[in-house]
Amino acid sequence: MTHTATIDVNAYLDGELGPEEAAEIEARLARDSEARIRFEALARHKDHLGEALTELAASGPVNLKTARLEKRLAAALHRRMSPRRSFASVAWIRHGFQIAASCALVAFGWWGHANWSPRSSAVPAYVSEAVGAHRVFAEDMVQPVEFTGAALAGATEWFSNKIGTEVTAPDLSDFDMTLVGARLLGTREGPMAQFIYEDALGERYSLTLARHPDDTPxxxxxxxxxxxxxxxxxxxxxLDFTFVGRKGGTSVEDVAATLVERI
Amino acid sequence: MDGREELERRLTDYVTSLRRYALVLTRDRDAAEDLVQETLTKAIAAAESWQPGSDMRVWLFRIMHNTHVSDRRRHRVREDAKLLLPEPVQESDPTRRLELQQVLDALDQLPEAHRLPIVLVALKEMSYADAARTLDVPLGTFYSRLGRGREALRKIMNGVKSTKLKLVV
Structure with a gap:
C-alpha cells in the first residue's frame, strides 16, 4: 500500500473523509484482502489505545490542588463568557469611534427594533469566517462548488455528521433564489457548512452554518x-447562522429575518 | 444546570483528557499531574485572551503541549519509564488487559513526533485539524506523521503477535 493510500485509510478510519472518498476506500477494501487486514488491524489498535488511555487516568485520588485550579479556571472563563456591558454605554466610550470604522451596525427595521439587544464590541469569529468564505467561494462563478445537484442531499448528511448537529439548506425560492451548491469549510472555529444561492440576476448569496458553542449565549x-x-x-x-450578500441586491436583512422565523 | 455548572462539568472532562495526554508526554503520574497544574495555572493567567466561542479544549491542549515542549528540561520525562495500566479496581479480563498493555508498550517505542498524533486522535475528541493545531504543525505534516506512526505501531504489534505464536508453538 502506498503512503498516500495509508493516509486515506487512516482518514477513513477517523471519519475525516467525505462520502465519495469514503465510498472509494470501501470499494478498495472490498477488493483488496491485504488492505482490509491492515485496516482491521489499524481499527483494532485504535480501539485498544483509546481504551488503554481511558484506563490510564481512570483511577487515583482527586488531587486537591488540581481541583482548586480547575475551579479557578472555570470562574475566570465564566467571567470571560458573561455578556459584556452594552455596546452603546461602554464600548463606544472605551474605543471611541474606531469600532465604527471597522464595522457599523445598520438599522434593521421593525424586527430589529423588537429584538435588538446590546452586543459586544467584536463581530463573532464565525461571521468573519463566513464573510471571508463568501468572498472566496460564493462569488467565484468559474470554479465549481464542492457539491451540486443530486450530490447535495448526501452532502447535508455528511455536513451534519461533521458539524455534530443536523444542518439543511433552506428553500429560498420565495426570494427567487436557487441553491447552486455547497461546500464544507474547515475554519479556526471548526467545520462550517456553506450553502450558495443564486438569484434571478445571477447574484450570489451564501448561508453559512456552524455548530453553536454550548458556552455562548x-x-x-x-x-x-x-x-x-x-x-x-x-x-x-x-447553530450559528450567517447570511451574506452583495449590497444593492435582494435585501440580506429581509432574507435573514425570514430565515429566523422559519428555523 | 446553569452556565457556570455546565462549564465546570466540561472543564472536568477536559482535565481528565489533559491528564491522559500528560501521562503520555511524561510517562510519570506525578510529573503528569504537575504538567496538568501548570497548564491550568497558565490558562487562568491567559483567560482574558481566550475567545468565547472558540474551542476551549483545543486551547487547553495547546497550552499543555507548548508547556511540555518549552519546559521539557524542568518537567521530568522518564525516558526509562513506560506507560503502565493501573491495577484494576474491579475484576477485569486478563487477556484484554494484556492486549491493552501491549498496545501501550508499542506506542512507547515510537518517536514522540509519531506518538502524539496517534494519541490525540485516540482520545476521540479531536478532528485532524484540531490535533494539528494542538501540535502546531501543518495538516499535511499531521496526516503524514499519523500514517507513519500507525503503520509503525501495526508492525510492532505484528511482531508481538508472531513472537507469541512462536512461544506457543
Whole structure:
C-alpha cells in the first residue's frame, strides 16, 4: 500500500473523509484482502489505545490542588463568557469611534427594533469566517462548488455528521433564489457548512452554518455592513447562522429575518 | 444546570483528557499531574485572551503541549519509564488487559513526533485539524506523521503477535 493510500485509510478510519472518498476506500477494501487486514488491524489498535488511555487516568485520588485550579479556571472563563456591558454605554466610550470604522451596525427595521439587544464590541469569529468564505467561494462563478445537484442531499448528511448537529439548506425560492451548491469549510472555529444561492440576476448569496458553542449565549439577528457586502447573523441553541450578500441586491436583512422565523 | 455548572462539568472532562495526554508526554503520574497544574495555572493567567466561542479544549491542549515542549528540561520525562495500566479496581479480563498493555508498550517505542498524533486522535475528541493545531504543525505534516506512526505501531504489534505464536508453538 502506498503512503498516500495509508493516509486515506487512516482518514477513513477517523471519519475525516467525505462520502465519495469514503465510498472509494470501501470499494478498495472490498477488493483488496491485504488492505482490509491492515485496516482491521489499524481499527483494532485504535480501539485498544483509546481504551488503554481511558484506563490510564481512570483511577487515583482527586488531587486537591488540581481541583482548586480547575475551579479557578472555570470562574475566570465564566467571567470571560458573561455578556459584556452594552455596546452603546461602554464600548463606544472605551474605543471611541474606531469600532465604527471597522464595522457599523445598520438599522434593521421593525424586527430589529423588537429584538435588538446590546452586543459586544467584536463581530463573532464565525461571521468573519463566513464573510471571508463568501468572498472566496460564493462569488467565484468559474470554479465549481464542492457539491451540486443530486450530490447535495448526501452532502447535508455528511455536513451534519461533521458539524455534530443536523444542518439543511433552506428553500429560498420565495426570494427567487436557487441553491447552486455547497461546500464544507474547515475554519479556526471548526467545520462550517456553506450553502450558495443564486438569484434571478445571477447574484450570489451564501448561508453559512456552524455548530453553536454550548458556552455562548444566543443572540438575535444582527446585520452588519462590510465593504460592498452585508451580513445578517444570529444563533439558535444548536447553530450559528450567517447570511451574506452583495449590497444593492435582494435585501440580506429581509432574507435573514425570514430565515429566523422559519428555523 | 446553569452556565457556570455546565462549564465546570466540561472543564472536568477536559482535565481528565489533559491528564491522559500528560501521562503520555511524561510517562510519570506525578510529573503528569504537575504538567496538568501548570497548564491550568497558565490558562487562568491567559483567560482574558481566550475567545468565547472558540474551542476551549483545543486551547487547553495547546497550552499543555507548548508547556511540555518549552519546559521539557524542568518537567521530568522518564525516558526509562513506560506507560503502565493501573491495577484494576474491579475484576477485569486478563487477556484484554494484556492486549491493552501491549498496545501501550508499542506506542512507547515510537518517536514522540509519531506518538502524539496517534494519541490525540485516540482520545476521540479531536478532528485532524484540531490535533494539528494542538501540535502546531501543518495538516499535511499531521496526516503524514499519523500514517507513519500507525503503520509503525501495526508492525510492532505484528511482531508481538508472531513472537507469541512462536512461544506457543
Amino acid at each position: 444566543i443572540a438575535p439577528l444582527q446585520v452588519i455592513d462590510y465593504p460592498e457586502r452585508e451580513a445578517g447573523y444570529w444563533n439558535t441553541p444548536n
